[in-house]
Amino acid sequence: xxxxxxxxxxxxxxxxxxxxxxxxxxxxxxxxxxxxxxxxxxxxxxxxxxxxxxxxxxxxxxxxxxxxxxxxxxxxxxxxxxxxxxxxxxxxxxxxxxxxxxxxxxxxxxxxxxxxxxxxxxxxxxxxxxxxxxxxxxxxxxxxxxxxxxxxxxxxxxxxxxxxxxxxxxxxxxxxxxxxxxxxxxxxxxxxxxxxxxxxxxxxxxxxxxxxxxxxxxxxxxxxxxxxxxxxxxxxxxxxxxxxxxxxxxxxxxxxxxxxxxxxxxxxxxxxxxxxxxxxxxxxxxxxxxxxxxxxxxxxxxxxxxxxxxxxxxxxxxxxxxxxxxxxxxxxxxxxxxxxxxxxxxxxxxxxxxxxxxxxxxxxxxxxxxxxxxxxxxxxxxxxxxxxxxxxxxxxxxxxxxxxxxxxxxxxxxxxxxxxxxxxxxxxxxxxxxxxxxxxxxxx
Numbered sequence: 408x409x410x411x412x413x414x415x416x417x418x419x420x421x422x423x424x425x426x427x428x429x430x431x432x433x434x435x436x437x438x439x440x441x442x443x444x445x446x447x448x449x450x451x452x453x454x455x456x457x458x459x460x461x462x463x464x465x466x467x468x469x470x471x472x473x474x475x476x477x478x479x480x481x482x483x484x485x486x487x488x489x490x491x492x493x494x495x496x497x498x499x500x501x502x503x504x505x506x507x508x509x510x511x512x513x514x515x516x517x518x519x520x521x522x523x524x525x526x527x528x529x530x531x532x533x534x535x536x537x538x539x540x541x542x543x544x545x546x547x548x549x550x551x552x553x554x555x556x557x558x559x560x561x562x563x564x565x566x567x568x569x570x571x572x573x574x575x576x577x578x579x580x581x582x583x584x585x586x587x588x589x590x591x592x593x594x595x596x597x598x599x600x601x602x603x604x605x606x607x608x609x610x611x612x613x614x615x616x617x618x619x620x621x622x623x624x625x626x627x628x629x630x631x632x633x634x635x636x637x638x639x640x641x642x643x644x645x646x647x648x649x650x651x652x653x654x655x656x657x658x659x660x661x662x663x664x665x666x667x668x669x670x671x672x673x674x675x676x677x678x679x680x681x682x683x684x685x686x687x688x689x690x691x692x693x694x695x696x697x698x699x700x701x702x703x704x705x706x707x708x709x710x711x712x713x714x715x716x717x718x719x720x721x722x723x724x725x726x727x728x729x730x731x732x733x734x735x736x737x738x739x740x741x742x743x744x745x746x747x748x749x750x751x752x753x754x755x756x757x758x759x760x761x762x763x764x765x766x767x768x769x770x771x772x773x774x775x776x777x778x779x780x781x782x783x784x785x786x787x788x789x790x791x792x793x794x795x796x797x798x799x800x801x802x803x804x805x806x807x808x809x810x811x812x813x814x815x816x817x818x819x820x821x822x823x824x825x826x827x828x829x830x831x832x833x834x835x836x837x838x839x840x841x842x843x844x845x846x847x848x849x850x851x
Contacts, residue, residue: 413540415523418445419706420697421546424713429514440522447706450564457496462594525669549662549698558642560656573655580659581605590739602634613749685719736805744808747796765841772832778802783837792820821845
């Protein structure tokens, strides 16, 4: 059977590309040996967010019920049912999975659950069949690097399938997943320890956001230790001579590519498939999108790359700059979001800039919701007043960042923010307030 496009992997890069391919008339086959939706849908982005919402609600009931006028709540009697939380997560996953299947069917996309092997630049083997194709998109994702020589190690996928939650986990990592899992256990009143694998937690964030996180961890007395200083002796862990009590190591470490079986040799860089700006591999009709190319580990980055591949197949010009304008979301409590340039990047580039930070403590909606911890911060250049970067700490920062994404995409200015009418009361008013203050600073 002949296809225009065979996609190996059905995560955010693969399934989104498949839908667009079908919509644009490409005869498309998706092959995945596991679950529709990949890691993101089945044991990553979606389940972890449902768990976090459960934990946030639990924590709010325990700590804020009285303040909100709710009586009769005995914190000692409130429990957390991990089995029910997992069931809710599974229900959400099933609904979204059915949605992907519906969109594939609607747009003529075929799906085969099997392991794929690239035989040649135009042939893929799966389920004892050979499929011919004009183009191949590898979207097989990544997995955490293995922690050799350690006992009691779980990955997030294993945690999703576990019948019980650890009481004293060591969270091993430095990125968003590590911080979100740390927050999850904190919110439930467990005693997590962060084993920091890098120099700083959340290295991709602006220094102002990193400082906020560091202050929060210190305030909440979270134990943070350099991972390289932890010594393991059997099932015991020590830092210097002091034993660290733990029952599980949750592996949230840096990731490595999951490469498909292939008789075709593709050029790799640090274990990831090397691609050009059009996401073509060293063989032009074989593309790689998402985690497998090592450019980003964000699901929405993977999806945007997958869409770019379809555009390239159709001969459309790619907006490379737009693909670089990628929001970073962290679903902690409060949430953290960032887009555009950071201060350190602008300093390195020698770009003159100004900043304006506006606290949520002055925002009516945030105060009404009991969620006034946080701020919005603008980075903008003084000559044309163009906004170059936005950072947000707020209970719904990961939704608010969409306004910033559109602002930066349109090369918007602080004047645009100051004059755009925002509904009152909303947390999003901080965009207008910060913009107004920035205009005032420029006109002094």
